[in-house]
Amino acid sequence: MARQATDTQSGRIMAETATAQPAGTPDAHGAAAHGAHATSTGLSNVKLGMWLFLGSDCLLFGGLISTYMLYRGRVSNGPTPEQVYDIPFTSVSSFVLLMSSLTMVLAVSAAHKRDDRGTNLWLTITALLGATFVGGQVYEFTAFYNEGLGFTTSLFGSSFYTLTGFHGAHVTVGIIMLLALVAINKRSRVPGSKSETVEMIGLYWHFVDIVWIIIFTLVYLIPV
Amino acid sequence: MTTQPATETHTAVAGGHASAEHASAEHGLSTRGYINIALILAAITALEVSTYYVDFGPLFLPALLIMMAVKFVMVVSYFMHLKFDNKLFSWLFYTGLFLAVGVYAAALATFHFFLR
Numbered sequence A: 001m002a003r004q005a006t007d008t009q010s011g012r013i014m015a016e017t018a019t020a021q022p023a024g025t026p027d028a029h030g031a032a033a034h035g036a037h038a039t040s041t042g043l044s045n046v047k048l049g050m051w052l053f054l055g056s057d058c059l060l061f062g063g064l065i066s067t068y069m070l071y072r073g074r075v076s077n078g079p080t081p082e083q084v085y086d087i088p089f090t091s092v093s094s095f096v097l098l099m100s101s102l103t104m105v106l107a108v109s110a111a112h113k114r115d116d117r118g119t120n121l122w123l124t125i126t127a128l129l130g131a132t133f134v135g136g137q138v139y140e141f142t143a144f145y146n147e148g149l150g151f152t153t154s155l156f157g158s159s160f161y162t163l164t165g166f167h168g169a170h171v172t173v174g175i176i177m178l179l180a181l182v183a184i185n186k187r188s189r190v191p192g193s194k195s196e197t198v199e200m201i202g203l204y205w206h207f208v209d210i211v212w213i214i215i216f217t218l219v220y221l222i223p224v
Numbered sequence B: 001m002t003t004q005p006a007t008e009t010h011t012a013v014a015g016g017h018a019s020a021e022h023a024s025a026e027h028g029l030s031t032r033g034y035i036n037i038a039l040i041l042a043a044i045t046a047l048e049v050s051t052y053y054v055d056f057g058p059l060f061l062p063a064l065l066i067m068m069a070v071k072f073v074m075v076v077s078y079f080m081h082l083k084f085d086n087k088l089f090s091w092l093f094y095t096g097l098f099l100a101v102g103v104y105a106a107a108l109a110t111f112h113f114f115l116r
Helices: A015-020 A026-033 A045-071 A087-112 A116-146 A155-187 A195-221 B006-026 B031-053 B057-079 B087-110
Strands: none
Touching (some): A045 A195, A045 B087, A087 A116, A087 B031, A087 B057, A116 A155, A116 A195, A195 B031, A195 B057
C-alpha cells in the first residue's frame, strides 16, 4: 500500500488514510475532504489550480491599475481625485477589509482543527466584514456620483469605477462563497470535511485583500 | 493494494490525524501569531494613512511603496501560508505577479508615464 505524508496545509496528499480506511466511515470522509487522491506532483490539484488562477488574476488587476494610473489626471470638466476622495472614510474601509483577512485565516485554522462551529463563526464574521466593505464602496460611489463624477464624466471616472468596481465584484463573489460554505458546512454531518474548500476560499479572500492593499496606496494615497 | 484489519486501519487514521495536527502547528502560525501579524498590518496601515496628514517630504513616495510591499508580502507569506507551503505554489503566484508588473511597467513606459 502506498503511504504518503499527511500534510494538508502544505498541499500534500492523504493517500494513506484513503486506501486504508473502509468507505462510509467519518474518517474516510474526512480524508477525502483533504484531497485523498494521489497526484503525480504529490500536491493537491485544487490548490495548484487556485494558485494558478490567483497568479493570472494579477494580470487582470495589473491592467486595471495601470489604466487608472495612466488616466487619473484626465478629468475633463469633472471633479479631480483630490476633490472627491474621502481618505478617512476609505481608511476605515481598508482597515475593515484587512481585519477580515485575520478572521478568514482563523476560519482556516479552525477548519484544519475540524472545529466546524469555530469555522462557521469566523466565516460568518468574515462575510459580515466583507459586506461592510462593499457597503462602504456603494456609499462612496453614490457620494462621488452626487459630486458630479459619473462613469462617463471623464477618463479618470471611467478608470476609477472600472478598477474599484471589479474589486468590489470580487469581494461580493467572495461573500457569496463564504455564506454558501457556511450553509454547506451546517448541512454536513462530518466534522472538518470541507477544510480544503475553506482553505481555497481563504486564498481567494486574502488575494482580494492584497489587491486592495495596492489599490489603497496607488489610487487613494498617492496624489496625481 | 491490500485491506488492513480494522484496528490497524484505525491506528493509521489516528496517526493521520495526529500528523495533520502536527502539520498544522508546523506549517502555520498559532492564533496569537495571526493576531500579532494583523496588529502589525494595522499599525502599518495607520502609518500609511498618516502620510496623508503629515508631510514626509521626499520620503513620501518611497515610504508608501515600501509599506505597501511589506503589507503585501506579510499577507501572502503568513495569511496565505506561502512561507510554509510547497515552493511550487510560490512560483505559480509570483510568476503571475512579476509578469504583470513587468508587462504593465513596460506598457506605462511606452506612454512616458514615469517621465511625468
